[in-house]
Amino acid sequence: MTRQSLSEITRTTMSACGSGVALDHDGGMEIVSPVDGSVVARLATDDADTTGAAIDRASAAFRAWRMVPAPRRGELVRLFGEELRKSKEDLGRMVSIEAGKSPSEGQGEVQEMIDICDFAVGLSRQLYGLTIATERPGHRMMETWHPLGVVGIITAFNFPCAPWCWNSALALVCGDPVVWKPSEKTPLTALACQAVLDRAIARFGDEAPEGLSQVLVGGPEVGTALVESEKVALISATGSTRMGRIVGPKVAERFGKCILELGGNNAGIVCPSADLDMALRAIAFGAMGTAGQRCTTMRRLFVHEDIYDQIVPALKKAYGSVTIGNPLETDALVGPLIDGAAFEGMTAALDEARSLGGTVHGGGREDVGAEAAYYVRPALVEMPSHEGPVLRETFAPILYVMKYSDFDRVLEDHNAVGGGLSSSVFTTDLREMETFLSARGSDCGIANVNIGTSGAEIGGAFGGEKETGGGRESGSDAWRAYMRRSTNTINYSRELPLAQGVVFDI
Structure with missing residues (x-):
């Protein structure tokens, strides 16, 4: 396969996914395919300023998206799953070009995206809270789950699209916008995925605000800006333990939330x-x-x-x-x-x-x-x-x-x-x-x-990576990480709280 032919396959595949991003930006980031070592694209990159602007757009989107009923938010994810089915072969090919996976593995990764969309659609009607027994007569206590805020997603080259979707499908039904920083080795797959989601958003209509899902292309400075922003409520990062040791303390320093899915020996x-x-x-x-x-x-x-x-x-x-x-x-x-x-x-x-x-x-x-x-x-x-x-x-x-x-x-x-x-x-x-x-x-x-270490299904949420206490971003009750819990007590009795030693004149 010649350099030009692989480059042309890349262009054709990106176009089939609906992406109109320029692939020949002068002086841009070179995207090298591990298949033959050739440069298949040159992309314009983001920096700290454009990352901040993207986060601001996501913050504005959050204020609108959190007010859309959760089952309606699930409809967007249902449409996304339909669009993924249409583009399964093309997205799988992009995974092969950028990550070197076999076609079956590339399409298998896209199938995991489809599976989590199905899971998330049902979840949009099951964001349940508990009714809690209270010690106070004439009172009721319950918990309510609310959207958390902007979710920053950082992914690694080896799974260039599925982990983003594990996060984003849940985040979207939970009421959160997403900002995605893919590996600088596999940004084309990310841009193709965003193009597929954009098709679903266009079908969904005006209830989906601008900035609901965005992709940032760049190196460590982009990831740092995302991690350090106090406007990003949750950082979900997939990669090496070395990366996790950098990301975790930075997010903790500003009291943000983290999901870290890191290495596996x-x-x-x-x-x-x-x-x-x-x-x-x-x-x-x-x-x-x-x-x-x-x-x-x-x-x-x-x-x-x-x-x-x-x-x-x-x-x-x-x-x-x-x-x-x-x-x-x-x-x-x-x-x-x-x-x-x-x-x-x-x-x-x-x-x-x-x-x-x-x-x-x-x-x-x-x-x-x-x-x-x-x-x-x-x-x-x-x-x-x-x-x-x-x-x-x-x-x-x-x-x-x-x-x-x-x-x-x-x-x-x-x-x-x-x-x-x-x-x-x-x-x-x-x-x-x-x-x-x-x-x-x-x-x-x-x-x-009696089964190997690989082949996890989206229904199970890993249970936590042992060095970090983090874990996988899909399945089980992983949705709770994308929301905030509020405990509510309602007094429906005629009893007033005791305020000994205080005189009220009502």
Whole structure:
């Protein structure tokens, strides 16, 4: 595929989504596709001033949107879901171009957007509060949920559209405008998503105020302006733990609210009673899919010593035979790394693993006919102990494998890392299964049995990323983060509050 042809595909796809943004801005931000390393667009960027203006527009929109009845707000999200269905293939293609995902993965991400829209439409009629028992006779106490305010959304390159929609679908039905700062590596997908939402807004009519949803293109200075603005009630950020350690304190300093979905040094445990065929398939997909660039990628694997010699040879065979290639031209399972920095990080982690006695299978760069792109053979690393790079998340297809003999001890090693988002155990032993799911078991927001670490559905809200106490932005009761709670007490009796020692003349 030539540079021009990929650029033309980008233009055609953006146009099909309804985006009229200029893709050839002189001196603008260069958007490089990991598919072949070519520049597919140059975009004008925002700065602190334009970010402030966008936040002001969102603040004005909030004053109007919060007064629209919630079921009516749900109608906008219903229309958005319809428009997403029409543009599923085009948006999926943009994900492939900018993030290097396979077409099925790209469209799968758009399907998650459609799913959360369906969820949010029903939610728009279920923003329930409680009636609370009160100790005072002749009184009633209840809680009411109100719109919170402007929601700032920051997303990472590896999921360039779904996390925005997880946030925005809920925020919109809850009565909140959204301002989105996508990764500077994947802004085209964000602009395409906004164009699709704009089509829904046009169908919805004048009740949707200007500034209800906006996209900001730029680097860290744009994110900083969004995070530090006191007019932004909630910051929902998806990315690395390093990013979270910057964002969290800045928002806390101004007493804002945060949702942080950060890194995942996720692990699986394969027990002696496991269905090995089931486990192998789940491990291979969870560790190698999206070239290891998921927050839910399986990165550590603990295998019982009795079955280690069955599991590891089978995994080595899978790692040696997995297909690697251009996601727009082949049906390969593994596409490219996002850029050269990711390849350098992977190489450094493998070198460190070797220095600690690890045996590395795979991990080298693959030639797929695109010299400026970074395609790699996924790496399976047999480690003698749980140390060094095993304790850190490397955003690349590396799976560290270690033996274990005692289930209680392996649970300690499983939990002995930061950034644990998801986890799995493969077993048919009821005691092991229930222990893994218990309070002393996995400390991750997702704890799965006989299924891999990836593949979360929008109905479940992760339960919280363990280092931050944050969590996923969709499903369950995640909607409460986008609203503020008010407790109301109503006195319908003839009794007046006691005011001892006070004389009233009425």
